[in-house]
Amino acid sequence: MKRMIGKAGDRLLRLVLNEQSAGACVPEVNQLCYCKGGHQYRYWCNGVCTKRSNTC
Numbered sequence: 001m002k003r004m005i006g007k008a009g010d011r012l013l014r015l016v017l018n019e020q021s022a023g024a025c026v027p028e029v030n031q032l033c034y035c036k037g038g039h040q041y042r043y044w045c046n047g048v049c050t051k052r053s054n055t056c
Helices: 002-016
Strands: 032-036 039-043 049-053
Touching: none
Parallel strands: none
Antiparallel strands: 032 039, 039 049
């Protein structure tokens, strides 16, 4: 339950703040997860890996 509340708070924070301000959510924020199909995937504020750019 505590983890679910934390993730909901991170989602709310992501809606309110831009990525630079919300970058303190998780230590891995903006670190490369992997490259696939020429796209870079990086960690987002809540720790989810998302597509960030078109070059690897």
